[in-house]
Amino acid sequence: MQEHEMKTTFSRELLAWYRRGNRDLPWRRSQDPYYIWVSEIMLQQTRVDTVIPYFNRFVERFPTVRDLAEAPEADVLKHWEGLGYYSRARNLQAAAQEVAERYGGKIPDDIEAVRGLKGVGPYTSGAILSIAFGRPEPAVDGNVMRVLSRYFCIDDDIARPATRPKMESLARELIPEGAAGDFNQALMELGAMVCTPRSPQCLICPVTEHCAGRLAGREEELPVKTKAKPPKPQHRLAVLAERADGRVLVRQRPSRGLLARLWELPHVEAPSESIWGSAEQGPRWLAETLALEGVSVSPARHACDAEHVFSHLHWYVRVWGADGAMFDPELAPDVSAALGPAGAAALREAAATYAAAAELAAAAGSAAVRPRAAAEEAGMAAAPARDAAEPVPAHGDAAASGVSAARASTPAGEDALPDGYRWIDGAEFERLAWPNVFRKILADHFAGRG
DNA sequence: AAAACGTGGTT
DNA sequence: TAACCAAGTTT
Numbered sequence: 001m002q003e004h005e006m007k008t009t010f011s012r013e014l015l016a017w018y019r020r021g022n023r024d025l026p027w028r029r030s031q032d033p034y035y036i037w038v039s040e041i042m043l044q045q046t047r048v049d050t051v052i053p054y055f056n057r058f059v060e061r062f063p064t065v066r067d068l069a070e071a072p073e074a075d076v077l078k079h080w081e082g083l084g085y086y087s088r089a090r091n092l093q094a095a096a097q098e099v100a101e102r103y104g105g106k107i108p109d110d111i112e113a114v115r116g117l118k119g120v121g122p123y124t125s126g127a128i129l130s131i132a133f134g135r136p137e138p139a140v141d142g143n144v145m146r147v148l149s150r151y152f153c154i155d156d157d158i159a160r161p162a163t164r165p166k167m168e169s170l171a172r173e174l175i176p177e178g179a180a181g182d183f184n185q186a187l188m189e190l191g192a193m194v195c196t197p198r199s200p201q202c203l204i205c206p207v208t209e210h211c212a213g214r215l216a217g218r219e220e221e222l223p224v225k226t227k228a229k230p231p232k233p234q235h236r237l238a239v240l241a242e243r244a245d246g247r248v249l250v251r252q253r254p255s256r257g258l259l260a261r262l263w264e265l266p267h268v269e270a271p272s273e274s275i276w277g278s279a280e281q282g283p284r285w286l287a288e289t290l291a292l293e294g295v296s297v298s299p300a301r302h303a304c305d306a307e308h309v310f311s312h313l314h315w316y317v318r319v320w321g322a323d324g325a326m327f328d329p330e331l332a333p334d335v336s337a338a339l340g341p342a343g344a345a346a347l348r349e350a351a352a353t354y355a356a357a358a359e360l361a362a363a364a365g366s367a368a369v370r371p372r373a374a375a376e377e378a379g380m381a382a383a384p385a386r387d388a389a390e391p392v393p394a395h396g397d398a399a400a401s402g403v404s405a406a407r408a409s410t411p412a413g414e415d416a417l418p419d420g421y422r423w424i425d426g427a428e429f430e431r432l433a434w435p436n437v438f439r440k441i442l443a444d445h446f447a448g449r450g
Numbered sequence: 451a452a453a454a455c456g457t458g459g460t461t
Numbered sequence: 462t463a464a465c466c467a468a469g470t471t472t
Contacts, residue, residue: 043468050458051468084456087471121470141468161451188468197466198461228465229453258455310456436457454472460465 001210010151010207011176011183017206018186023048023193026055033107033132034065040127041092041119045085048192054083065107068093069100077261077433086260091119109133122168130180138171139184140164143191149223150195150213159226231314235276237286238267238317238438240303240445241325247423248445249297249325250432258310263432265441266290266297266421267317276318283320294418296326304444308437319441327416 001009022028025048027039038058042051058079062068068076073093080089095117099107107128108114115125126139138144145158145167152170156163175183194201200219202208213219241249251266253259268289270276275285283299290297299320306317417423424432426446434442 040468045467045469046457047459047467082457084458085469087455091470119470123469127468139468142466143468185468192468312454
């Protein structure tokens with residue numbers, strides 16, 4: 001069979017299969033480009049079944065581009081809570097604002113303009129253009145690369161970025177005249193329902209007859225894909241500080257990086273697993289490190305442990321209970337102001353180095369763990385780098401500038417807290433957006449208190 | 451090119 | 462059970 005015939009046969013049979021019957025999905029009931037767009041962003045690295053309820057809630061609350069553009073960011077994040085990859089939500093809203101301002105609230109029928117929107121890459125632009133506007137653009141995702149690898153028996157490693165352009169060229173050639181949207185969805189539908197990663201259902205596959213991978217007996221070993229690195233373990237110490245009135249001390253994460261702008265319990269990374277696990281050194285490290293941010297707490301009792309796996313990190317979280325907490329600028333001299341975000345990064349580095357010494361000291365039964373000393377050493381050596389990706393003391397915009405106005409002007413006490421910190425009750429807990437790991441811990445806490 | 455970036459389902 | 466993986470994008 002000629003190559004050209006192989007391709008046209010594949011496209012014709014796959015499209016016919018899709019049109020004979022496909023899944024009834026919420027975003028397939030509309031032709032509104034905005035709905036297509038929202039669904040495609042949610043579907044990035046996320047299963048259809050997970051997305052459906054989020055999509056329905058989201059478009060009910062934000063029915064148009066303008067509704068999304070004008071909404072408070074916290075509201076958008078709350079509707080994304082639990083879906084993961086939260087930069088998608090913030091990029092989507094930023095892009096909605098751009099569409100509202102530059103394109104009069106209408107998603108442009110223009111590949112360059114769509115591709116230029118935040119959060120829209122080669123896959124998503126192709127999906128929007130083909131599904132919403134019928135443009136003959138490829139939409140190559142993991143499903144498509146798997147299907148094409150098998151059908152055309154392609155050995156290229158689909159984990160390599162260089163493979164994508166090749167797949168896009170091939171996918172572009174396959175698009176049947178006037179049927180780009182359906183064909184692209186057919187390719188993905190086949191990958192999701194039939195040509196699955198493991199145990200592909202070749203017996204019910206509409207294009208099994210000329211599938212080169214199957215004919216070569218290689219359907220199980222294709223596509224070639226290098227394995228991802230396992231998540232890096234991190235040991236973290238959190239404090240569950242509770243006031244007499246039942247409110248709990250929480251804080252908002254920085255604007256960038258992991259779980260940006262979500263809420264969490266105050267916590268720090270332990271410099272070593274053994275310090276993390278030590279009933280003496282763990283709470284001490286926690287208290288002294290939080291003191292660098294001006295938060296004075298006394299972790300008194302082991303509350304619970306939690307484990308959470310991200311794509312690239314494996315968190316082991318030990319939660320310590322405490323009674324109340326104070327903001328004490330004297331406790332946190334100007335260490336954080338003087339160090340700034342760069343110092344925060346340096347502090348982490350110093351802490352890691354310091355850990356080795358601390359381990360030896362602990363083994364020798366002497367010397368306490370002292371983050372303050374590590375911080376001051378770091379401060380001496382710290383170069384004025386611009387941003388600290390992950391917080392130790394870098395919280396909120398004031399902290400990002402290196403000096404906290406609140407820290408400088410607010411008197412010490414229970415009502416005054418560093419930027420980004422807040423005392424919340426069960427009702428406020430429900431209104432804020434949390435990453436899963438802390439949502440579970442706090443849900444248990446507030447449920448347990450009745 | 452490679453790492454960062456979440457969560458839940460499947461085998 | 463521990464990998465593996467999902468309608469990827471950004472840096």
